[in-house]
Amino acid sequence: MADVFFKLRPDLGKVDREGVLRRIESLPGVSHAAPVKPEARSPALLAYCFARIDDGSDAESLATILQEMPEVQSADTPARRGLPNI
């Protein structure tokens, strides 16, 4: 299980946004696609989305597919963050 994070164009309306997310969710290997903060009041915050992929699916490939979608502003796999070690 891994997540790909992407940002939709902020000018997309609610209907368009939901349509794009449904399309992404129907891609092979994608189990879920949604805004990071679905109850956000601001359209700018609703533009932050993620797609969860099944085990064995390739996150980098999905990021490439999303980057090519006109409604998507950017798409990446996240850099790993942890607690600083000594």
Add this chain to the structure above:
Amino acid sequence: MGPLFTQGTAADYHEGMLLVQMRDGGTPAGAGAVGGSAGKASGFAGQFGAGPSGGLSALSYYERAGLLSRVTPLARGRARFAGHTLVAGDDDADGSLVLGLADRAEGSAAATLRNVAGYGGARDGAKTSLVELARDEEVKPLQLALANDPNIASVSRVPIRYLAARPRSGDDSTIAAAPPPAASMWNLRAIRWAQARALAGFIEADNLKVAVLDSGVDLGHPDLASQVRGYTYAHPTTPGSSSDQDLIGHGTHVAGTIAAAINNNLGVNGICHCDLHVWKIFDDQPDFQFDGASGMFVYYVDPLMYRRALLDCVEENVAVVNLSIGGRGAPDLTEAGAFADLMANGTTVVAAMGNERGQGSPTSYPAAIAGVVAVGATGLEDRVTGFSNSGNHITIAAPGDAIWSTLPTYPGQTSWQAVQGSDGRWRQGKAETREVNYDAWRGTSMAAPHVTAAVALLLANGGARGPAAVRQALIAAADKVAGMNGAAFHPDYGYGRLNLEKLLQDARSAALGKAA
């Protein structure tokens, strides 16, 4: 190199001893007694889980395995377990209670604990027993098992107390087994905390929303219970979730440095009272990390919980965010975008520089994101510590060595050893356990919250809001320490070491000047 947390725990404890306090009443003796006896003693605690009396079952197992030396109630006159038998106390002179207890299938040791559960009225000490084990290495697994037992109010190791003139014997010899008197905390002295709070017209940061995005927080900690106003650890609308437990303890430590209750005759002093909200951004499942030769299971930030918390902070108009996390990978556009939104909103983001000085101070994010206040760590002699990353993006330094603060009241672990099975697969081995209640830790993770709390106080005392203004105020008020060799900026210290008194003085002077 192991994680940060294994190194700051130089506290000394009596070997093989635990203090166990029963809850008032507890489960009646004999109820829910005794699980199976299979399994090795070490590392078996998980077998007993958090069942109705899993901890007492674990104790019974230790008794049958001959690993238990004594169980002695602190209350005088109660029956005790010693030399594999139950010995009558003065209050059990006719021996009937002893026989009744010893007859239980759960064994004598657990019965001894149960016997004190309803004893002593309001005095917690009367419900406490000293458990002595034959081997010190069995203490941690038993402690974990007992702590999960709902019949048990608390379980802790027994700290050794020294005369004040304890001789130096090594690098960590100055670290005692319990927090020093709150008034003498070296880190607070270094930033002139008491002098800052004594300034005429000092205003507390009660109305400033401060966010800690970390491993969670123990809301039940007596030094934090009244200080944390919000805790987010799970999201019903997003997949996956996390428990409310701060297993690692890191977030509870950071939160305590910022906002532990002040002068409450307990533990440590935090730096301010503020509107503290904690977001847990780690899930409870450690990930396998392999360095080419050996492996371990460590906790990483959950990317979704992390981004979700950042966006929450944008929407909730948080004044200052503490991020004692790091990573070498440059931010993706969604992480970078969330930081840009935060800063555009006027939020100050404070982050730890990282602790990889020994590996050449690789650039660590989010500290290196433009506009973030990046914090390095100084030690007791006001010099950069041996672990604090150096770099041109550093803003300021703050105390980050031997920092006493709060830890969860329940046991937990910072990582797990990895053991390779005969099938070649790696599995979780022994846990790297942490202390409970309080401990002294070191790291830039511990330095960052000093600055976060200082920013909250700065804003409460008239400082201008906004990352650029806050950064400028921190820079102007920082002390140029000796290690900077007279330079205005040094990649080890940034613009100097935090001086809270001067920071607030400057802010108040500027506010008064503006009013005039």
